[in-house]
Amino acid sequence: MSNKTILVTGGAGYIGSHACKALQKAGFIPIVYDNLIHGHKNFIKWGPFEEGDITDKNRVEEVIKKYSPFAVLHFAAFIDAAESVSDPGKYYRNNVMGALNLLCAMKNRGVTKMVFSSSCAVYGIPVKIPILENNPYNPINPYGQTKSIVENILKDFDRAYNIKSISLRYFNAAGADPDGEIGEDHNPETHLIPLVLDSALGHRHSVTVFGNDYDTPDGTCIRDYIHVSDLADAHILALNALENGMNTTAFNLGNGQGYSVKEIIETAKHVTGTDIVTEIFKRRAGDSPKLIGSSIKAINELGWEPKYGDIKTIISHAWQWHKKERQV
Numbered sequence: 001m002s003n004k005t006i007l008v009t010g011g012a013g014y015i016g017s018h019a020c021k022a023l024q025k026a027g028f029i030p031i032v033y034d035n036l037i038h039g040h041k042n043f044i045k046w047g048p049f050e051e052g053d054i055t056d057k058n059r060v061e062e063v064i065k066k067y068s069p070f071a072v073l074h075f076a077a078f079i080d081a082a083e084s085v086s087d088p089g090k091y092y093r094n095n096v097m098g099a100l101n102l103l104c105a106m107k108n109r110g111v112t113k114m115v116f117s118s119s120c121a122v123y124g125i126p127v128k129i130p131i132l133e134n135n136p137y138n139p140i141n142p143y144g145q146t147k148s149i150v151e152n153i154l155k156d157f158d159r160a161y162n163i164k165s166i167s168l169r170y171f172n173a174a175g176a177d178p179d180g181e182i183g184e185d186h187n188p189e190t191h192l193i194p195l196v197l198d199s200a201l202g203h204r205h206s207v208t209v210f211g212n213d214y215d216t217p218d219g220t221c222i223r224d225y226i227h228v229s230d231l232a233d234a235h236i237l238a239l240n241a242l243e244n245g246m247n248t249t250a251f252n253l254g255n256g257q258g259y260s261v262k263e264i265i266e267t268a269k270h271v272t273g274t275d276i277v278t279e280i281f282k283r284r285a286g287d288s289p290k291l292i293g294s295s296i297k298a299i300n301e302l303g304w305e306p307k308y309g310d311i312k313t314i315i316s317h318a319w320q321w322h323k324k325e326r327q328v
Contacts, residue, residue, distance in 0.1 A: 009102065010074070011073075023047075078143070116151070151250060166248070168250070184321075216304070264311070287314055
C-alpha cells in the first residue's frame with residue numbers, strides 16, 4: 001500500500017501501544033490519538049501523537065483530515081466490566097457514541113477501513129466451549145453490550161457506506177512486550193495478572209478472588225489468556241487482509257485453553273518465587289464462569305500464529321516489565 005499512515009485511537013494504552021510498536025516494525029506510521037485519561041505518554045514511541053477524545057467529533061475529523069490515514073485501528077474504550085454495571089452511561093457514551101463519531105468522521109474524509117478492538121464479552125455466558133464466532137451475541141454486562149452494538153454499527157456502515165472492518169474479539173490480554181519497552185499499567189488496576197504481580201512485589205497485602213463457588217474444577221473463573229504481542233500481530237494481519245479485499249467480519253483471538261484464577265496465582269508464585277496471599281470475596285456482577293475461545297478462523301483466514309501461548313511465558317514477560325517499572 002502506498003499510504004502507510006494508520007490512525008490508532010487509544011494508542012497510548014496497553015494493547016494500543018503494543019500495536020503501534022508492531023505497526024512501526026511492519027513499516028507503517030502509527031498516529032496515536034489518545035486523551036491520556038488511561039493512556040501513558042511514555043508509551044508513545046513509534047509515531048506522532050495527537051491528543052484528543054473520541055467523543056469530540058470535530059477533533060477526530062480534524063486529525064483524520066490532517067493525516068489522511070489508510071485505515072483506523074480503534075482501541076479507545078472503557079474496559080472495566082464491573083464498572084460498566086454500576087455506571088452504564090459512561091460506557092455507552094464513550095464506547096458507542098465515540099465509535100459512531102469516529103466512523104462518521106471516517107465517512108466524511110473517505111477512510112474506508114477499520115480494525116476494531118472488540119471482546120469475548122459480546123458472548124456473555126457462551127452456549128458451548130470453545131467459543132466460535134457464530135456463537136450468538138449475549139452480553140451480560142454493559143461493556144460487552146457496547147462492543148456488540150459497535151460490531152452491528154460496523155455492519156451497517158459497510159452496507160451503507162462501504163466501510164470495511166474486522167472486529168477482533170480478544171479473550172484476556174496479558175503479558176508485556178518481550179523487549180521490556182512497554183507493559184500493562186492501568187489506574188486503577190483491575191486485571192488479575194498485574195494485581196498478582198503487585199502483590200509479589202509487596203505493593204498490596206493480598207489478591208482478591210471474586211467467587212470460589214463457580215461451576216469450574218476449583219470453583220474460580222476460567223479465562224483464556226492471550227499475549228498482548230500476539231494480539232498486536234493480529235492487527236497487522238487484519239490490516240493486510242482489509243487491503244487485500246477481505247469483507248467485514250470478526251475473529252476470536254485466544255489461545256484455546258483456559259486457566260482458573262487459582263491456576264494463574266499458582267503460576268505467578270512459581271515465576272516470581274514469592275508467596276501470594278489470597279482473600280476470597282463474593283462474585284462480581286457480570287462475570288462469566290468460563291470463557292475459552294477457538295481461534296481456528298483467525299489461524300486459517302488471517303494466517304495468525306500466536307508465538308507466546310504458554311501461560312508461564314506470558315506471566316514471565318509481565319513480571320520482567322513489572323519488576324523494572326514498579327520495583328521500589
